[in-house]
Amino acid sequence: MPFLMFHHTSHFKSLAYIGLFGLLFSIKSLAQDSSQPVKTIPIVVSYFSHEYIHPGLKLGTEHVIHQWGKAKNSNRHYKPNRISLHPQLAFNVHYENHSVWIANLELSVQHQLFLGWHLAYSLGIGNLRHLNWGTTYELQDDGSLEAKRWASRSYFLPNVNAEIGKRINSKCSAFSKITAAARTNYNTIPILPQVYWEIGIKIHVPTKSKGSSTSKPA
Amino acid sequence: MFKALLFVASLMLCSLYISCDHSPKFSEWEEETFYVRNGGSDMPAFVRGNTASKTFVVYLEGGPGFGSLSVEGHPFANDLEKDYAMIYWDQRHTGNAHGHFNKEAININTLVQDLDALVKTIKLRYGDDSSIFLMGASWGGRLALSYLVTGQLQEDIQGWISVAGVNTDNDYKDRNEWVLNLAAEEINKGKQLEAWQEIVSYFSALDTINNLSPEERAVRQNYISQILHELIIDYIHPGTLLSRETSNAHDFRVNGWNFNNCPLSARDSLQQIYYGPEDLSIIKSPTLLIYGKYDFVVPGIQGQAIYDHLSSDSKYFKLYEHSGHGPMYTEAELFVSDVTSFIDLHK
Numbered sequence: 001m002p003f004l005m006f007h008h009t010s011h012f013k014s015l016a017y018i019g020l021f022g023l024l025f026s027i028k029s030l031a032q033d034s035s036q037p038v039k040t041i042p043i044v045v046s047y048f049s050h051e052y053i054h055p056g057l058k059l060g061t062e063h064v065i066h067q068w069g070k071a072k073n074s075n076r077h078y079k080p081n082r083i084s085l086h087p088q089l090a091f092n093v094h095y096e097n098h099s100v101w102i103a104n105l106e107l108s109v110q111h112q113l114f115l116g117w118h119l120a121y122s123l124g125i126g127n128l129r130h131l132n133w134g135t136t137y138e139l140q141d142d143g144s145l146e147a148k149r150w151a152s153r154s155y156f157l158p159n160v161n162a163e164i165g166k167r168i169n170s171k172c173s174a175f176s177k178i179t180a181a182a183r184t185n186y187n188t189i190p191i192l193p194q195v196y197w198e199i200g201i202k203i204h205v206p207t208k209s210k211g212s213s214t215s216k217p218a
Numbered sequence: 219m220f221k222a223l224l225f226v227a228s229l230m231l232c233s234l235y236i237s238c239d240h241s242p243k244f245s246e247w248e249e250e251t252f253y254v255r256n257g258g259s260d261m262p263a264f265v266r267g268n269t270a271s272k273t274f275v276v277y278l279e280g281g282p283g284f285g286s287l288s289v290e291g292h293p294f295a296n297d298l299e300k301d302y303a304m305i306y307w308d309q310r311h312t313g314n315a316h317g318h319f320n321k322e323a324i325n326i327n328t329l330v331q332d333l334d335a336l337v338k339t340i341k342l343r344y345g346d347d348s349s350i351f352l353m354g355a356s357w358g359g360r361l362a363l364s365y366l367v368t369g370q371l372q373e374d375i376q377g378w379i380s381v382a383g384v385n386t387d388n389d390y391k392d393r394n395e396w397v398l399n400l401a402a403e404e405i406n407k408g409k410q411l412e413a414w415q416e417i418v419s420y421f422s423a424l425d426t427i428n429n430l431s432p433e434e435r436a437v438r439q440n441y442i443s444q445i446l447h448e449l450i451i452d453y454i455h456p457g458t459l460l461s462r463e464t465s466n467a468h469d470f471r472v473n474g475w476n477f478n479n480c481p482l483s484a485r486d487s488l489q490q491i492y493y494g495p496e497d498l499s500i501i502k503s504p505t506l507l508i509y510g511k512y513d514f515v516v517p518g519i520q521g522q523a524i525y526d527h528l529s530s531d532s533k534y535f536k537l538y539e540h541s542g543h544g545p546m547y548t549e550a551e552l553f554v555s556d557v558t559s560f561i562d563l564h565k
Binding site for chain 2: 145182
């Protein structure tokens with residue numbers, strides 16, 4: 001099977017297309033800047049790949065614990081540096097092999113650079129759920145086989161992350177992020193290294209109440 | 219916006235669900251996956267090829283540790299997939315097999331139990347009328363032997379194919395004997411006498427009874443990979459010589475980068491397993507043994523010894539004249555022809 005031959009993988013392709021269109025749609029809907037202060041909640045959505053090849057999606061949010069530094073530009077809510085917590089839910093697919101779901105919590109430090117660019121570093125702890133593709137047949141003590149759909153195993157997944165991004169406007173920023181993770185207790189080895197790469201956007205979604213703002217746009 | 223994000227996420231989940239159809243399919247070309255779970259390990263079986271034939275060839279990888287998908291995409295595998303369903307199975311702690319267990323669980327009894335579970339799973343999934351053949355390469359040949367000498371398990375399969383399968387109590391003795399026989403043959407032909415005589419003097423002096431020290435192994439390996447390689451290179455078809463050809467058709471979508479190798483300590487203990495004449499005489503299954511004349515990893519002398527002691531009424535030993543340790547790569551057409559004839563006779 002030649003590398004990247006997709007003729008048996010229509011679902012695999014549609015998965016990637018849907019994710020891409022979803023990202024474009026989200027960016028388009030937030031393309032217009034607004035100076036009106038409104039209460040918002042930050043939503044992070046990204047294409048989340050394992051080893052650059054296996055596609056997936058990550059959704060998350062951000063809770064700012066502490067921020068400091070002088071505000072720049074005309075944005076009175078903007079402070080350049082921050083420490084934040086990021087709860088996240090992600091999945092990706094190894095075609096015809098398995099899929100993984102990851103629940104992750106990151107603690108990040110973000111530094112502002114220039115012209116709206118930022119760098120962020122984070123430490124995370126996660127739970128990785130490895131779902132077998134197709135049916136899993138489990139050998140029982142009496143020698144019989146039990147067929148199971150969606151059989152899975154869990155692994156603890158500590159991770160370190162580095163992110164670079166740029167503010168598009170007060171509502172939206174784009175970023176790229178690399179994650180080095182360790183899947184623990186994998187077979188007989190204590191740590192199996194994993195590399196994830198993602199590209200996505202952080203959008204500040206307005207909530208219903210207006211007037212005061214709790215948003216801290218990137 | 220929340221609704222839009224939820225909609226996108228839902229679409230992706232639906233697509234993912236639809237893509238994971240679990241039921242077995244029968245056609246002239248199928249690509250599907252199922253897992254076998256036993257003793258803390260989830261071991262994937264990648265099915266490729268003609269499932270409508272209801273003839274399944276279980277590929278047991280060498281090593282152990284490369285991952286069975288490393289052979290997928292090679293010409294021999296592509297050709298066999300047209301007539302039969304190949305099942306590329308990752309043994310525990312190799313390839314894409316995952317789970318959690320102690321190193322002690324990597325022993326021959328557990329591995330045979332895993333393989334037995336796979337064979338029974340094929341029968342359960344594809345029907346009792348399925349024909350199953352084991353194809354073991356190098357270490358995989360030894361695993362197949364272990365399966366066949368255990369209880370009545372061989373009754374579940376229609377035959378087995380050993381491709382440079384290991385079975386010896388002294389690798390170095392066998393290998394040195396094989397090299398010396400080859401050297402004698404070449405000296406009789408009068409070709410490159412000086413170089414072959416150097417080979418003879420070195421390998422004759424090797425202590426083949428005691429284990430070689432790491433330094434002695436390095437010198438010996440140099441003789442094989444450099445000097446011997448130059449002497450026999452013209453005899454070998456392009457592809458492999460002393461080791462396997464690296465797949466140029468690696469399917470990264472499925473396999474990705476793989477760091478999941480069997481621990482060396484477990485591998486060493488597995489490589490001590492040897493079946494003598496009494497054990498081998500238990501085997502009544504149809505057998506095809508294929509070895510390469512220029513294989514100095516698992517010399518044909520081991521295959522000949524297996525052949526001599528089998529009780530099978532239908533057994534064949536083939537020594538490929540232009541191959542090393544990977545006859546299925548170097549003489550793919552001949553290999554496919556031999557394997558197809560064998561399977562069609564016994565399925």
